[in-house]
Amino acid sequence: MKKIKVLLAEDHTIVREGLRVLLALEKDIEILCEAENGRKAVELARKHQPDVVLMDVAMPLLNGLEASRQILQNHPAIRIVILSAHDDDAYIEHAVELGVSGFVIKQSSATTLANALRTVAKGKSYFSPTILKRLSQFEKKSGMTMRKGKSFKLTSRETEVLQLIAEGLANKQTASELGISIKTVEKHRQALMDKLQMHDTAGLTRYAIAAGIIENSIQETTL
Numbered sequence: 001m002k003k004i005k006v007l008l009a010e011d012h013t014i015v016r017e018g019l020r021v022l023l024a025l026e027k028d029i030e031i032l033c034e035a036e037n038g039r040k041a042v043e044l045a046r047k048h049q050p051d052v053v054l055m056d057v058a059m060p061l062l063n064g065l066e067a068s069r070q071i072l073q074n075h076p077a078i079r080i081v082i083l084s085a086h087d088d089d090a091y092i093e094h095a096v097e098l099g100v101s102g103f104v105i106k107q108s109s110a111t112t113l114a115n116a117l118r119t120v121a122k123g124k125s126y127f128s129p130t131i132l133k134r135l136s137q138f139e140k141k142s143g144m145t146m147r148k149g150k151s152f153k154l155t156s157r158e159t160e161v162l163q164l165i166a167e168g169l170a171n172k173q174t175a176s177e178l179g180i181s182i183k184t185v186e187k188h189r190q191a192l193m194d195k196l197q198m199h200d201t202a203g204l205t206r207y208a209i210a211a212g213i214i215e216n217s218i219q220e221t222t223l
Contacts, residue, residue: 003030004121007050009041009067010034010083011059019054022110029117038062039177045071045078051121052101054113057084057091060167061177063213065091066159069098073156079120083113092131102126154195159213161188165201166208 006023008031010016016034023029032050035041039062045053053071057064068080081102082095095103101120104113105128112128119126154162157178164174171189175182189204198204208214 001028003028004052004117005030005032005048005050006117007032007041007044007048007053008034009036009038009053009059009064010056011036012056015056019113023114023117025110026114029114038064038067041067042070045075049075050078052079052081052117054081054083054117055100057082057086057095058214061164062160063163065094065098066156066163066213068095068100070156072099079123081116081120081126103131104128105130154192158188158192158195161185162192162204162208163213165189165192166205166214 006029008016008019008023010019013036016036020031020034023031033044033048035044036059038059041053041055041059041064042062044050053068055064055068059067062070064082064084068082071078071080079101081104082091082100083104083106084091085106092103102116102125104116104126108116108128116126160178161174164177169177171182171185175185178185192204193199196204196207198207205214
């Protein structure tokens with residue numbers, strides 16, 4: 001029996017270990033590798049080419065949605081299932097627009113999660129019932145959300161820089177993390193402020209939270 005090879009991307013160690021134990025009970029599913037942040041997930045997806053990536057949304061260094069965008073851009077055959085504790089409209093809309101194959105909320109059962117992985121591995125889509133309900137509501141909307149608006153004007157690199165700024169990293173730290181010069185970071189920071197019409201780091205952080213790039217918990221320690 002051919003097993004479904006899964007890359008497990010989750011920053012909380014205890015949650016990641018729990019998911020690994022639960023999925024190990026499924027004979028047709030194999031945890032190929034694990035990532036504790038979005039940047040590592042992108043790297044491991046490139047290196048190991050899993051069938052499915054089980055991707056948490058809120059992760060350090062690179063959030064799950066941006067990591068998903070980069071993986072799908074470079075490896076379109078890989079299927080991605082978003083696993084999130086949040087079912088906010090911004091997360092769902094962005095995930096669907098990126099082209100992920102599934103979206104499962106963390107309140108779901110282990111059986112539901114396993115079925116989601118099997119479904120997307122077959123080339124189909126799987127969304128939790130509550131997510132499907134939201135998707136039907138989106139079709140009736142006449143306006144555009146923040147996620148569909150300003151945040152989509154940002155390049156992939158600008159989104160990466162924005163997250164690191166919002167997480168409290170200085171220009172030097174951001175440059176080191178991304179492997180670019182401090183001058184380049186400064187240029188991206190200024191471009192972000194110009195595009196988003198923000199004038200300080202606090203404003204960029206608030207935007208990153210509103211756009212779903214980082215979680216509210218980070219705001220409490222940054223602002």
